[in-house]
Amino acid sequence: MSVQKIAVLTSGGDSQGMNAAVRAVVRSGLFYGLEVYGIQRGYQGLLNDDIFSMDLRSVGDIIQRGGTVLQSARCKEFMTPEGQQKGAEILRKRGIDGLVVIGGDGSYHGANKLSKLGINTMALLERLITIFLSLISRSDLILRLVLLWMQ
Numbered sequence: 001m002s003v004q005k006i007a008v009l010t011s012g013g014d015s016q017g018m019n020a021a022v023r024a025v026v027r028s029g030l031f032y033g034l035e036v037y038g039i040q041r042g043y044q045g046l047l048n049d050d051i052f053s054m055d056l057r058s059v060g061d062i063i064q065r066g067g068t069v070l071q072s073a074r075c076k077e078f079m080t081p082e083g084q085q086k087g088a089e090i091l092r093k094r095g096i097d098g099l100v101v102i103g104g105d106g107s108y109h110g111a112n113k114l115s116k117l118g119i120n121t122m123a124l125l126e127r128l129i130t131i132f133l134s135l136i137s138r139s140d141l142i143l144r145l146v147l148l149w150m151q
């Protein structure tokens with residue numbers, strides 16, 4: 001059965017690019033006809049069932065802002081097998097069949113644990129987002145230099 005409801009969370013230390021990633025996940029998900037949910041404060045929010053429906057406007061005007069509109073957290077309880085089981089059950093109870101995790105290595109390991117419990121997960125790593133953004137800003141710099149040279 002294909003994925004119909006997805007959720008997105010940001011986890012660990014907040015970083016530049018997280019809002020852009022959240023926006024991309026929400027808008028792409030909606031474009032492909034999925035129901036999209038946001039989870040506040042990372043795995044802690046998941047365990048608190050702090051989950052809400054997101055639409056196109058939920059991520060409007062955030063791409064230029066630092067931090068993360070979903071807020072981030074570190075969660076000790078989620079490090080335990082019981083915590084991971086609880087997280088998987090909350091997602092299942094809500095019928096959420098895909099989870100996108102935006103964070104660093106630790107968050108990726110957490111996503112892996114959920115995946116072993118049968119939840120489809122995708123982890124977007126901060127480091128890759130940062131590299132991607134730095135490539136964009138460098139190409140922007142090159143474009144500016146070319147424009148300057150043409151004048």
Ligand SMILES: Nc1ncnc2c1ncn2[C@@H]1O[C@H](COP(=O)(O)OP(=O)(O)OP(=O)(O)O)[C@@H](O)[C@H]1O
Pocket residue numbers: 011012013014043073074075076078079080103104105106107108109110111113126
């Ligand atoms: N091995 C693990 N198993 C399950 N969950 C984990 C594991 N490692 C980390 N997590 C979960 O992910 C959260 C964030 O991890 P961590 O604090 O290592 O940040 P990170 O994702 O590596 O980001 P940063 O780069 O900002 O440190 C932890 O608080 C915990 O809830």
Ligand SMILES: O=P(O)(O)OC[C@H]1O[C@](O)(CO)[C@@H](O)[C@@H]1O
Pocket residue numbers: 059060061062063
């Ligand atoms: O929702 P997005 O794609 O971030 O765009 C937000 C921008 O679009 C507008 O709503 C209309 O151009 C601006 O006021 C705002 O800065």
